Amino acid sequence: MAGRKPKSTAVNKIEGNPGKRKLNKKEPVPAKGVPECPDWLLPEAKAEWERLCEKYVIQKLLYVHEDLFVIMLAA
Numbered sequence: 001m002a003g004r005k006p007k008s009t010a011v012n013k014i015e016g017n018p019g020k021r022k023l024n025k026k027e028p029v030p031a032k033g034v035p036e037c038p039d040w041l042l043p044e045a046k047a048e049w050e051r052l053c054e055k056y057v058i059q060k061l062l063y064v065h066e067d068l069f070v071i072m073l074a075a
Helices: 009-014 043-058
Strands: 062-065 068-071
Touching: none
Parallel strands: none
Antiparallel strands: 062 068
């Protein structure tokens, strides 16, 4: 596929659908939840992990996919 990778429906909604194209209503929706904090992190890093997870889950930019976490970035 030539050109830029298509943006997800969530990113298009955040950006206000600049191209005014029809949004994909059949796009898969990821499972909700917060990824588990790795045991090997230092206490300061664990606190930061919890802070960022809460922030990104509220903004619907972080989700869990098959035991991995994904952060969606609107670039």
